[in-house]
Amino acid sequence: MFEDRPNRSAEVVFVGRSNVGKSTLMRELTGHSFSTGKKPGVTRKPNHFDWNAENFMFTDLPGFGFMSGVDESVREQIKTDVVRYVEANAEHVLAGVLVVDGKSVVDVIDRHSGPDEIPHDVELFHFLEELGIPAVVAVNKMDKVDDRDERLNALCERLGLYPPWKQWEPETIAPITAKRGSIEPLKEALRHHFHEANRDDLLKFVK
Numbered sequence: 001m002f003e004d005r006p007n008r009s010a011e012v013v014f015v016g017r018s019n020v021g022k023s024t025l026m027r028e029l030t031g032h033s034f035s036t037g038k039k040p041g042v043t044r045k046p047n048h049f050d051w052n053a054e055n056f057m058f059t060d061l062p063g064f065g066f067m068s069g070v071d072e073s074v075r076e077q078i079k080t081d082v083v084r085y086v087e088a089n090a091e092h093v094l095a096g097v098l099v100v101d102g103k104s105v106v107d108v109i110d111r112h113s114g115p116d117e118i119p120h121d122v123e124l125f126h127f128l129e130e131l132g133i134p135a136v137v138a139v140n141k142m143d144k145v146d147d148r149d150e151r152l153n154a155l156c157e158r159l160g161l162y163p164p165w166k167q168w169e170p171e172t173i174a175p176i177t178a179k180r181g182s183i184e185p186l187k188e189a190l191r192h193h194f195h196e197a198n199r200d201d202l203l204k205f206v207k
């Protein structure tokens with residue numbers, strides 16, 4: 001289990017497969033970057049972007065799923081740790097952001113769907129909902145997606161959200177391009193959930 005979690009009363013967690021652009025997104029959102037010096041895909045500890053005065057933090061949880069050069073058992077352990085972290089802190093979590101790669105997510109989900117298999121992304125999405133945590137899907141790398149509406153509708157279907165995707169905007173589906181700093185839909189989603197949680201004092205973090 002991860003250690004050293006700052007004790008904060010409000011938190012937004014970020015989860016997602018490795019390489020979906022989560023670090024890029026965190027940088028855009030917070031203006032801070034962690035230069036861990038590690039290879040991509042091997043960030044195994046949470047990164048807390050912490051505001052002590054406001055008793056609030058963004059938490060970037062380690063990426064799960066395939067990572068080249070990382071053992072299957074290690075990958076499984078990371079995912080278990082991520083799930084446990086969210087479970088243990090659910091009461092403080094105002095929103096859970098599932099970051100996905102808009103270009104590949106539908107194919108990845110379909111490839112991992114079967115009678116005995118639930119794809120990680122779908123599992124995590126339902127897991128957040130089960131814990132009563134508002135889930136936001138940050139659909140990243142939209143710059144690489146040509147058939148925007150079709151892709152987003154297909155993703156909604158996979159997640160059990162009735163298409164068209166537009167009706168899940170802004171609170172659940174947020175198409176973004178983190179690399180170009182185009183993340184307004186995600187900020188809008190978070191503003192929505194902060195407001196719903198009576199935490200308008202936190203809106204400044206997602207202006």
Ligand SMILES: Nc1nc2c(ncn2[C@@H]2O[C@H](COP(=O)(O)OP(=O)(O)OP(=O)(O)O)[C@@H](O)[C@H]2O)c(=O)[nH]1
Binds near residue numbers: 025039040042062177
């Ligand atoms: N085309 C495109 N590429 C992006 C975007 N955001 C991130 N990337 C690229 O995706 C790759 C992975 O980005 P990271 O931010 O390192 O991804 P991560 O999810 O933190 O990866 P891990 O450290 O493996 O968990 C990098 O080459 C980024 O430049 C985007 O909006 N569009």
